[in-house]
Amino acid sequence: MLTLMNTLISRLALFLLIVCAQLTRAGENIWTTDGPYGASILAIAIQPIDQSTIIIGSVEHGIYKSTDAGENWRHIESDIMPVSLREIVHHSLSPNTIYACAEGGVFKSTDGGETWYDVSPPGRSGREFRAIVLDPLHPHVILTGGVDDRWKSTDSGQSWAEFSIDPEWPGGPDHEIDGLAVDPVNTNNVYLITSDAEFGKGVYKSTDQGDNWFCIHSNSDSSGGGTDVVVDWANPEIVYYARFDDLRVSGGHCLSKSTDGGGSWFDISPSNLSVWGVFAICVSPWDHNTVFAGTANDGVLKSTDGGDSWSQANTGLNSLVCESFAADFQNHIIYLGLYMDGIYKSIDRANTWRKISQNILGAGLNCLAFVRGSPPRVLATGHMGCYSWSPGGEGWQHIDLGAPLTIRPGAIEVDRDAPSQIYISSYSTSYPLSAPCGLHISTDGGANWAFFNGGLPLDQSFSCMAISYVSNRGRRIFMTAALDWLPSAGIYFSDDTGRGWNRCTNGLPALSYFVLAVAPANPNVVAAAAYNGRIYSSIDMGGSWFSSSNLIWRAIDLEFSPLNDSVLYVSSLSTGIFESTDLGGTWTNITNDLPVDPYVVIYGPAINPHNPQNMYVSSNHHGVYETRDGGQHWTSYNPGIDTARCIGRIFLAPHDTSYLYLATANRSVWSIHRTLTDAVEDDTNLPQSVTLSAYPNPFNARTRIWYTLPQDGNIKIAIYNELGQRLAILFNGPQVGGEHSLTWDATRFPSGTYFTQLQGATGRQTLKMTLVK
Template identity: 25%
Template structure:
């Protein structure tokens, strides 16, 4: 009843305020909590606009792979587990109960249980119905898991980073430490031979064996040298195979000296060894992809075509013989005995987006850390991998005013496309090595910041480059920016900020007021104000061309800022290490946190796109899109007149699923708070908390709460509260 009365009397006049006050006094005992939560929120609340995941770019690192007896494939990523029930063609996130941990090992037990060894969360087992994960870490002194194996009796053994080796005799319900004999409790791999001997590889002390019937670990390092063990694989005759950072080894049953499998010919960093039931031996590595062992000639041979990366972590074989690889850019499948490999990433989104750019025609380009460059011509709804490029570790992406697209890859160099990414040509003639980490176009001239060689310049569209690093005290250049009058600025790791004026022949240090000389990035707004982020110190601003700097962190509670984006209207976005995105509309004097809808808060890149869209590239969850446009002087019927008065429109569509738009009008510029409440009066989300211009304004709600979780079906209320015009409330219906 009380909420219906509120809806009948919106507060847009003095008389209705009096009527509402009378009602509220009469029902004070009912409205007490509502007054606190709905009307007494202070003006210092952070703006919390809604971000929507774009489900791309697809791909990203997979560290481990496992297949059960039914052919269901499980992939462990840097952000949880994915499952495929169609032979690896498409993937679904399977993270209920486990969270976004790094998955270092997946294990299908003899009884069919699926276990996940996580870094930081311990061991989890998949429930019987396959819908959620149950934690199994009781008794563990460290939950940073590196490896997990099962012996023939069903007992589990876990390797942990700083807790040593743990053992469970009850399917993971309880664990006991077994570190007797280990000099330090540091275990990075664990294995069990067919005769029951237990092995572990430590970080610095080599390999230890806990022989069947023994009571402590004993060193077995003869023959290994300085090689660090990464994976154990038992043979059927009691021998043990070992993958290491310097090749592969074998320890014969009962022996104490390791022998190189191939006589030492291949000293590649091996990540795993797989021994097929037919006797074929495969190896995965971080520089050679997947290899097959030729026992006749005693040599490892690279096998298969189709891999787009040589960094492979794990391999598994399904009951029907299909082979799977866990790699740096996703999961590969082979159905012809490893002769050809195909990458399948549909639904597998764990990419780290390190750089983004938008073309004048609205095409988005996203560079990922390990999977290369992607583009989208439909505002991020679908993504495609660019073709014709040799490189996967993206460092910088840029679109020049003329529409040329540029990308830099670590190890392969700089490339350009003059047809919106359809074809590419190498364009780094004159740049000493392939370590360009920033690109910029300033007054028609191209600049490249190099990690180790300083700044390079091209005045012929990228055909040739020349170094211009005179005066820099360090040559690790993170960013280059410039002003229309010709001043150039460089953010130099280990040197701070440097300036080069048009008449100068060398760079000059301009660090007055900076607390650190380790900047991450650099940006300039339309007023010529400079912004830089310093490692661990947050954001700094200079309004005098770099002569002096002042801290600009009011409202920022995470001072590890990786990226800065400035809109044409000078709104600023920053991406932080652990607390999402912050926004400032007053030149960086005050900041508002905005992370609603983000599934991860580690943001590596931010970008203002077209049509009022902004984009946030994350560490391990792809790209998110947010609507930052404030539409004024627009009438839904097509009239250009500004609707009169203070109004709150009915949301559209209504009912809705999964998102809806809420519009309102203001007579004058005003401070606005627009919040969502459920039917019990509990706050669900804050969509706006800040100043909005007079006229028509629109904001979207995607049906998620402040924590980014999808809310259930039901009736919800949205309240518009202003500083000068009053408060209005309407209701809406979410149907699924």
């Protein structure tokens, strides 16, 4: 598994982490975050009078407001409003009155979005409302709907009456309202789309403000679920109806057009989409024949002839999954909401886009890594791409790996022995793949990238990665193939820095593996958590594999003890944390007082390398928890963090465990600096002298040699026998000050006494070791 403790083992790394902690404004004993910026933006609402005032709704972090056309955003704190928004609309005559529907109800603000109160229709709490519209001429009339909900209000949400869409199709098998649109000229005409296109019940129309409805699906393609419906502002007889076909049965049909108010339809779907889906439609404010389609995986497509032909309009975008549009009719500006990547803006008719997600904190991250250099940098990967932070820079900056935007970065690791070398695995957002996935490598700290996939299956995405450092210069890189339904699923390895790859077999089934780890104490020991719930382990660097003796239901994460290659920790879905002291042979539940409930997802543990009894986990329901006694007791460690939403992988800063980082799946990167009174006591300062130790000692076959250097310099570490004969050189070259470790494999040597000698500019240290077989 990727861990920060494996990325940098040096004094310069300590300096970098301190700098980065300042950059990310790590709070003293409180979690804080300042990026990367992004979120999934499903709702964009422009104020009808002052169109520089915009309200957006995110899936991950509620509502944000801008008063300068999106250049800066401020989060609206609310105890009432849910965090996951679906749609937002302004009152046409009183623009400070705003309605929002969300996963949790319908809400109203009368002060421009600053405060909100619940105006949900009657029924159970927690319902998902997906669509809401106001009659622009009679804005006290509201229609809203979602999953099994269809409601109308004629008094601005004070009371509601349920309406029926199709009496002959009561509720349908799934009847979910996915979109609503009002004719801007004859506001009695309202259009409604559902999830029932496959039954010929995808589009409905009302001519009396939603009191009665009739199906107008007619000759529209009967596949997929509705995603958007838009009425042309210049000619309301023109209606656009978008769909998403996740089962790929429509032959690519995902966008229809009507020129007679829904009486009949014809297909205008863009050709050659990698995913058959259009999530959003926008009729341009300068020419109603210019139409934009926000696709499920191909970015923005533009048509200047009402949908007869399409061309890409993706210049400036960092990702391609579109979710929403909004148009500023006064200034001819188009706004675009993307999945995980926040909001973009175009002022030149979509010829170019610029990201304007400042202060929007809902990005999803996979991993973190640190790069030494001048200046040093922090790297983060996620669906939104790869981002870098450097001291004195302008926040988190996007890094172009040179891959198509349908290829996204997965795991990231900085080489332990060559810190300017960075590895990133990649996965595809579509299947079949539009481009191959594999390993991206930079040898200059991330400035330039090369791509390698020789020997890898061309139909696979790759997610997890781990590196076995065989020697000072040799390494074996492992990657997991993520698409479990393909025969090519499994684990692959490379012994030539990614140039060529082979598949791990010999006991390892062709499955999808959630996570992969190499034991820090022994590069030969590897473990992986499989989709079937088993843990598969290898003690010969992936040459052969054996499975755990019993099932750990849906393992989510795993980690080795930094000192013992037989000690393995696993977190799981809904069942807690488990420890094995025999590499998966038997398991002990160490959940104890860690909160666990149905559907809780736990990541971790992240283990303190100086004190393995000190561990951290995070969960989607309860946030971060800490143990200082190896899991016997767990305590909440959530000062300043949203425990209900912040879940992700925790990283302890190498050689300064008072700094913790949390790369969340939906709330950007968080960090905390524990002061000395709060931190677990361990020796994390730069050493004042050379030290040399080994664990275990006495040992059987392998031992981990630990050494500290007070300054940078050239060193040599060698092994001698009792006769003074040199048996091996473990390291010979320059190394920065700090704490380091390496493994001596004495399998081929007989039992006896041996000596490790460390020689450097500051002197010589010798350690006696006993090999017992």
